[in-house]
Amino acid sequence: MNVHSTETGTPGGLDRILRTGPFHLALRAAIEARGLALHRVRHRLAQRGIHVGVTSLSYWQQGARRPRRAESLRAVRALEDVLGLPDGSLLRLLAPADDGGRERPASRSYQSLFERPDVLRELLAELDSPLDGGLHTLDHWERVRIGARRELLTRSSQQAVRAHRDGIDRCLAIHYGDTGCAPERVRVRAGENCRVGRVRWSEGAPVVVTELLFDTRLRSGETYVFGYAFEDGTGGVSHEYVRGFRFGGGPYVLQVGFDAEELPVRCHSFARTSAGARPSGAQELTLSGASRTVHLVRHSAGPGILGIGWEWA
Incomplete structure (x- = not known):
């Protein structure tokens, strides 16, 4: 999905996000509006004597890092010229927040997003793979099915990603089951464009x-679309499904469907800053009678946790 058309819609939308921020969304929208890949942005900056890596540009537009040093702020000024933006329009969005000089963190550690970070760390070490595999998500659709025993049956994902370094040929997917889940019986199913x-x-x-x-x-700046699913059905009664985001990302859609014979009495969406934090921003969700589903849509997900919870009679 085109991030510009989703996040801003029109050039007027770009004007709006340049006024309101945050910086990373404004930068991403401006790059998309110009139709430039990150390696082309880097090249045009280099022509102006400014040398910034594609990885840094990618992190800036994800919200994973913010330009702070003098040379980085000089690069932001040059970006305004490269992208045809009004002078100061991006720099203004980097002004410190009025909260004692501190800024909200632009990322979360995976330790804060998962209840068993020690186990995850060991598994990643076995695979010799970091969670940041050189990709960031542009668009993510996720579907979850809850079965007749109120258990999590399946969860499937369709993702569009962009590489921010050369040579990327894989990514990691993580499944957290409910209490009682037997991980040795969970099956992974590859969808389109992956194995x-x-x-x-x-x-x-x-x-x-x-x-x-x-x-x-993939080469740096290239995009890719792929799908996959986890087939579970081994855990106990499920009460919620959550997705953690280390960095600010693109649009995210989560849909949860229920068995016709076992419907919840109430559903709601929520957010958490970390795995152990209390939910916030709860919103009631209406169960669709025809499809027996509820969903949430976020135009810019993370960093943090988003989820849907439900109550049984």
Whole structure:
């Protein structure tokens, strides 16, 4: 999905986000509006004597990092020229927040997003893979099915990503089951444009980590679309589904569907800053009678946790 058309819609939308921010969304929208890949932005900056790596540009437009040093702020001034923006329009959005000089963090550690970060750390070490695999998400659709025993049956994802370094040919997917989940019985199913690579799980913890191998090797700035699913059905009664985001990203859609014979009495969406934090921003969701589903839509997800919870009679 085109981030510009989703996030801003029109040039007028770009004007709006340049007024309101935040910086990373304004930068991303401006780059999309110009139709430039990040390596082309880097090249045009280099022509002006400004040298910034594609990775740094990618992190800036994700919200994973903010330009702070003098040379970085000089690059932001040059970006305004490269992208045809009014003078100061991006720099203004980097002004410190009025909260004692502190700024809200632009990212979350994976330790804060998962209830068993120790297990996840061990599994990642076995795969010799960091969570930041050189990709950031542009668009993510996720569907969850809850079964007749009120258990999490399946969760499937369709993602569009962009590489921010050369040579990317895979990504990691992580599944956290409900209490009682048997990770050795969870199955990973590859969808379009990918294959299942190595799969790791830990006895006694409801965690499964898998590699998804792409059909091509991406260069920096290239985009890719792929799909996959986890088939579970091994855990106990499910009460919520959550998705953690380390960095600010693109649009996210989550849809949860229920069995016709076992419908919840109430559903709501919510957010958390970390795995152990109290939910905030709860909104009631109406169950669709025809499809027996509820959903949430966020035009810019993360950093943090988004989810849907439900109550049984």
